[in-house]
Amino acid sequence: MSQYALEMKQITKTFPGVKALDRVSFSVKKGEIHALCGENGAGKSTLMKVLSGVYPTGNYHGDIFINGQPVAFRDIKGSQDAGVAIIYQELALVPEMTVAENIFLSHERMKKPVIDWHSLYAEAQYWLEQIGLKVDPQMRVSDLTVGKQQLIEIVKALTKKADILILDEPTAALTESDVDVLMRLLRALKSKGVTCIYISHKLGEVLEIADSVTVLRDGKTVSTDPIDVLTEDKIVSKMVGRALTEFFPYQAHQIGEEVLTVQDYQFKHGLTGDLLVKHASFSLRAGEILGVAGLMGAGRTELFTSLFGGYPGESSGQVVISGEAVNIRKPSDAIAKGLAYVSEDRKKYGLVMGMEISKNSTLAALKKVMPNHLIDRTLEVKRAEELTKKMRLKSHSLEADVSQLSGGNQQKVVLSKWLFTDPKILVLDEPTRGIDVGAKYEIYKIINELAAQGVAVVIISSELPEVLGMSDRIMVMSEGEVTGHLSRTEATQEKIMTYATLRRGKNEAVKSSGH
Amino acid sequence: MKQLNHQDTEQKPKIDISLNVQAYTLIIALIAIALIFSLFTGGEFLSPRNLSNLFNQMAVISVLSIGMTLIIVSGHIDLSVGSLAGLAGGIAAILQVWYGWGTVSVIAVGIIAGALLGLWQGWWVAYRAVPAFIVTLGGQLIFRGILIGISQGRTIAPLEPSFRFISNSYLPYSLGYLLAIVMVALFFFLTWKDRIKRNKLALQLASPLVDYGKVTIYGAGILLITFMLSLYYGVPLPMLIVVFFGGLFIFISNKTAFGRYIYAIGGNEEAAALSGINIKRHTLYVFVLMGALAGLAGIMLTSRLNAATVSAGDMYELDAIAACVIGGASLTGGKGKIVGAIIGALIMASIDNGMSMMNIQTFWQYIVKGLILIVAVWVDISNKKQTA
Numbered sequence: 001m002s003q004y005a006l007e008m009k010q011i012t013k014t015f016p017g018v019k020a021l022d023r024v025s026f027s028v029k030k031g032e033i034h035a036l037c038g039e040n041g042a043g044k045s046t047l048m049k050v051l052s053g054v055y056p057t058g059n060y061h062g063d064i065f066i067n068g069q070p071v072a073f074r075d076i077k078g079s080q081d082a083g084v085a086i087i088y089q090e091l092a093l094v095p096e097m098t099v100a101e102n103i104f105l106s107h108e109r110m111k112k113p114v115i116d117w118h119s120l121y122a123e124a125q126y127w128l129e130q131i132g133l134k135v136d137p138q139m140r141v142s143d144l145t146v147g148k149q150q151l152i153e154i155v156k157a158l159t160k161k162a163d164i165l166i167l168d169e170p171t172a173a174l175t176e177s178d179v180d181v182l183m184r185l186l187r188a189l190k191s192k193g194v195t196c197i198y199i200s201h202k203l204g205e206v207l208e209i210a211d212s213v214t215v216l217r218d219g220k221t222v223s224t225d226p227i228d229v230l231t232e233d234k235i236v237s238k239m240v241g242r243a244l245t246e247f248f249p250y251q252a253h254q255i256g257e258e259v260l261t262v263q264d265y266q267f268k269h270g271l272t273g274d275l276l277v278k279h280a281s282f283s284l285r286a287g288e289i290l291g292v293a294g295l296m297g298a299g300r301t302e303l304f305t306s307l308f309g310g311y312p313g314e315s316s317g318q319v320v321i322s323g324e325a326v327n328i329r330k331p332s333d334a335i336a337k338g339l340a341y342v343s344e345d346r347k348k349y350g351l352v353m354g355m356e357i358s359k360n361s362t363l364a365a366l367k368k369v370m371p372n373h374l375i376d377r378t379l380e381v382k383r384a385e386e387l388t389k390k391m392r393l394k395s396h397s398l399e400a401d402v403s404q405l406s407g408g409n410q411q412k413v414v415l416s417k418w419l420f421t422d423p424k425i426l427v428l429d430e431p432t433r434g435i436d437v438g439a440k441y442e443i444y445k446i447i448n449e450l451a452a453q454g455v456a457v458v459i460i461s462s463e464l465p466e467v468l469g470m471s472d473r474i475m476v477m478s479e480g481e482v483t484g485h486l487s488r489t490e491a492t493q494e495k496i497m498t499y500a501t502l503r504r505g506k507n508e509a510v511k512s513s514g515h
Numbered sequence: 516m517k518q519l520n521h522q523d524t525e526q527k528p529k530i531d532i533s534l535n536v537q538a539y540t541l542i543i544a545l546i547a548i549a550l551i552f553s554l555f556t557g558g559e560f561l562s563p564r565n566l567s568n569l570f571n572q573m574a575v576i577s578v579l580s581i582g583m584t585l586i587i588v589s590g591h592i593d594l595s596v597g598s599l600a601g602l603a604g605g606i607a608a609i610l611q612v613w614y615g616w617g618t619v620s621v622i623a624v625g626i627i628a629g630a631l632l633g634l635w636q637g638w639w640v641a642y643r644a645v646p647a648f649i650v651t652l653g654g655q656l657i658f659r660g661i662l663i664g665i666s667q668g669r670t671i672a673p674l675e676p677s678f679r680f681i682s683n684s685y686l687p688y689s690l691g692y693l694l695a696i697v698m699v700a701l702f703f704f705l706t707w708k709d710r711i712k713r714n715k716l717a718l719q720l721a722s723p724l725v726d727y728g729k730v731t732i733y734g735a736g737i738l739l740i741t742f743m744l745s746l747y748y749g750v751p752l753p754m755l756i757v758v759f760f761g762g763l764f765i766f767i768s769n770k771t772a773f774g775r776y777i778y779a780i781g782g783n784e785e786a787a788a789l790s791g792i793n794i795k796r797h798t799l800y801v802f803v804l805m806g807a808l809a810g811l812a813g814i815m816l817t818s819r820l821n822a823a824t825v826s827a828g829d830m831y832e833l834d835a836i837a838a839c840v841i842g843g844a845s846l847t848g849g850k851g852k853i854v855g856a857i858i859g860a861l862i863m864a865s866i867d868n869g870m871s872m873m874n875i876q877t878f879w880q881y882i883v884k885g886l887i888l889i890v891a892v893w894v895d896i897s898n899k900k901q902t903a
Contacts, residue, residue, distance in 0.1 A: 310789055332791035341789065349789050352782035354849050363779055364790040366772050374770040378709065382716040397719075417790070 002068030005030040005195040006051070006164055011062035013046055013055060020046045021060070022219045028164070030067075033186060033196040035210035037203070039239055039436035043219040044199050048166055052086045053079040066164070085162035087153045087170060095142035100124035102141050103156045127155050131185050147178020151185060158194075165189070166197045171205060172434070175296040183209055201434075203232045217241055240437050248469025249445055251452070255472065256286030259424050259456045260339075265317035267306040276302035278480045280317075284425065284456045289447065291471030292460040293496045299480035300460045301344060304427045308334045308341040322424065335364055340423035342414055344430040344460070350414040351402050358384035358398040361416040368420065387416040392442055408439025415446065426450060427458040432466065444470060464493050476500050540894065541842065541858045548862060552869030560869050563746035570744075571682070573864035574753030575600070575816045575828075579835035580842070580856040581757075581764050582808035587839050588768075589801045590781035590848025591640060591647035595632075595654030596809040597831035601823075602658040603629040603813030608671040608823030611678060618677040625817075626810035632658065633806015634799065641798035655832070663825050672822030681756075682819035685749035694755070695741040699734035706730050753815055757857065760808070765853050777801055782849025837884070838863055841891040862887070 006028040013021040021043050028034040038044050050060050053073030064071050066082050073079045093102045100121045109120040124137035133151050141149060150170055157165055167186075171179045186196055186209055200206055206213060213230055215222040215238040222238045236247070260283060267277040277299050284290055292300045305311055307319060309330040319326050321337050328334045334341070343349035351360050361384045362369050369380040384398045391412040395405060402413055411431065418426060428447070432440040447470065451457050461467050467474055474491045476484040476499035484499030552560035559565060579596050586593045607625035610616040616624075632654070639650040673679075686694070706726050713720050744750050768774035776797050779787040788794050812831075817823045840846065841862055842855025863884060870880045 308789075330791070330793075331789050332793070335791045343789060348783075349785050352779050352786055352849065354782050354845075355778060359775065359778075363775075363787070363792075366775060370772065375772065375775060377769070378712045378716055378718065381718055385718070 007065040009063045013060040031193045032211040035198045035206040035213045038216035042216040083163040085157035086166040093141045100137035147174040164195045168199045255288045260284040261320040263318040267315045270312035286454045289457045289472045291467035291474040293467045294477035298477040338424035340418035341427045353403040357402050360402045365421045408435040425456045429460045556872045567747045570754040575812045576834045577757045577860040578812040580838040580860045582805035583835040583839050584853045584856045585801045587844045588781045588851045589777040593651045595651040597828040598655045598658035599809040600813035601828035602662040603810035604817030605662045605823040612671050625814045629810020630807040633802045637799040637802025641795040670824045684752045691750040702730045837888050
């Protein structure tokens with residue numbers, strides 16, 4: 001028997017005009033966790049699609065061996081039968097069904113001709129216990145957190161007798177604690193001899209969990225190394241093909257007068273009645289970059305979305321923009337006051353898919369291409385061209401559908417749209433999420449240019465290196481409250497994490513002091 | 516491997532062509548249908564008399580489909596327009612036949628009644644967040660009920676000659692030609708102006724041959740149709756109404772903020788809201804416009820039949836929706852063109868008309884229309900898959 005659970009040799013896959021994979025070789029040892037890294041477009045997903053039979057045999061060149069045996073899959077079913085299971089970024093669970101129903105979807109336990117509910121639930125229970133997940137199999141999946149749902153996906157794969165588990169960006173939507181649970185589970189699976197292929201942009205996780213790392217770049221294998229010879233910098237330089245001397249192009253810039261002052265701001269959501277933001281006070285100056293850190297659910301997005309008028313609800317406290325007290329009730333008020341908000345989910349909240357790039361980029365300030373109260377399409381395209389040129393957007397035509405663009409380019413369209421409103425204050429919520437390293441670097445440069453032009457920038461980010469690398473000043477939030485302010489020089493990951501977890505401790509302290 | 520696919524399409528100017536493919540497939544389908552029917556009817560289908568009939572027949576559905584395009588683009592649906600048209604026509608007929616009101620005032624009342632009922636439905640959809648499917652399904656029943664109630668179940672006829680004039684008259688030949696020539700000249704002028712502007716702003720320009728060639732073909736088509744119709748009684752007035760409102764709403768959808776916003780709302784409501792667009796108000800406007808157009812359609816229908824009946828406009832909403840969908844509108848919102856919907860209405864009317872001429876039984880017409888609807892959407896979807 002071979003020592004490799006999986007070997008892919010000389011895999012070449014071409015799309016019309018593009019060689020997506022060029023003689024890629026990829027070998028995974030039995031029972032290891034093998035990370036697959038690369039920029040968006042490096043070929044990771046294509047390689048996994050070849051492996052899982054999405055691209056059937058004959059559609060690519062090269063050979064695949066599983067446990068030393070040559071295989072050729074005609075469809076996804078074929079790869080599943082051979083023990084390969086993919087867990088995609090987008091969950092494939094039915095929210096209205098129970099945990100057990102989801103686990104055994106399409107391979108229900110039967111007492112012919114009906115489903116044997118008792119053994120189905122009993123078996124689901126068994127599997128959940130196996131991986132140490134405390135979830136009632138009768139619960140509806142929609143009642144679980146995204147992290148738990150991800151774990152249910154893994155259970156689902158395991159019940160199908162998967163020996164090779166492929167996780168595609170499994171932690172993209174997970175909270176810190178769910179990430180921990182996932183990591184523990186992966187280690188447990190490893191001890192049981194399950195082989196894991198782990199695709200992630202988060203190199204910290206890769207270093208923590210993986211045994212070896214294969215890096216792809218432009219459809220070619222760059223290297224496969226055991227984890228102990230690697231560092232984050234080494235992986236990044238392999239991914240981008242050059243050393244990133246200064247990944248965060250921070251420049252000291254001229255900081256001007258105060259443009260935003262928030263005093264004792266509170267916000268209560270109108271539909272749920274939740275108090276999302278409590279007693280927030282902070283200020284922001286022209287040309288300053290304020291990083292906002294915090295754990296998932298700390299209220300960062302909620303603070304700025306509500307300031308922007310994006311939620312229905314009641315607010316209290318004082319908001320002053322450029323010396324003028326404002327009462328922003330809806331996004332159009334905010335735009336009129338020079339506040340722009342680039343949301344964290346560009347597909348859901350940022351872009352109108354199916355609409356042209358040019359039309360997307362003028363949507364928030366359409367009046368500016370309406371001399372004589374009518375849309376001047378020619379002027380619109382011209383303005384869009386100017387905007388996107390500044391963003392170094394890559395597209396053959398601005399009259400193309402925005403959904404045709406890559407993630408990084410889509411983000412540039414969203415940025416263009418908000419810059420077209422001439423904001424004084426630009427809030428960027430997770431501006432580089434799901435974007436490859438090259439595009440990230442460009443976005444950072446654009447942010448710096450904007451700050452240099454005197455725009456006050458807020459960067460909300462869950463990636464601490466990004467917050468630390470880009471900000472002049474850092475504000476930390478926890479459970480809807482601002483828990484700390486740090487200057488660029490004093491900020492460290494540890495200090496941020498202390499503030500980010502502060503609230504609960506403080507509460508207890510207050511209680512114990514007999515308040 | 517999404518990424519690489521994207522890069523692939525980003526480099527090649529493939530999309531621009533494919534965007535137009537749909538518009539051309541429609542026209543090609545229309546021409547094919549016309550040729551097939553003329554073959555089976557010995558050329559009778561394309562005779563001046565029949566063309567004139569055809570344009571008369573399609574007018575009511577066309578007016579409805581103009582409004583329906585706005586509704587569908589904004590991500591909604593309106594199942595009440597048939598009943599609403601019937602009711603608006605009924606109100607107008609009752610006021611005229613029973614109470615002796617003048618034609619101009621009953622037309623105004625019919626259209627305003629349509630707009631108000633549209634407002635009412637739009638309020639439920641926009642401000643009470645009841646799905647449009649439900650609101651307008653309710654409206655369908657309610658409006659039909661009101662019509663039966665106020666007409667006491669009777670057919671209301673006959674109308675005054677001035678009312679009948681709307682759907683049963685023709686433009687004088689000279690006026691027909693004049694309007695056609697003005698239209699063609701306008702097309703040339705707009706193309707010329709656009710080219711100058713693009714040139715001034717240093718934007719990409721298609722070759723003059725392509726731009727002016729297109730206009731020449733459209734212009735020739737317009738003049739040919741006008742000529743054919745002049746061999747009979749001339750351009751029917753309902754056709755002029757369709758052209759006028761079609762043009763007006765194409766203008767609104769392309770040139771006004773309202774038009775742009777409804778595409779954005781239908782395409783991604785949340786993104787539109789965060790871009791500062793007032794979703795509720797624009798949704799309300801869409802329903803008001805639909806209501807007014809349904810009122811107009813009701814007037815035209817009543818005029819054509821010279822009577823208001825309790826079943827007038829029954830099921831017209833489905834024809835209007837089908838016309839939009841055949842014309843490329845997507846029921847998920849954000850996508851659809853008024854010109855497509857009008858061509859869609861023409862395709863539907865051609866099938867009815869052609870099959871009747873071939874003496875094919877009515878039941879076949881239903882079956883064929885149903886199949887065409889399904890195939891049209893399938894073609895659209897498979898086109899999209901190829902380009903994506």
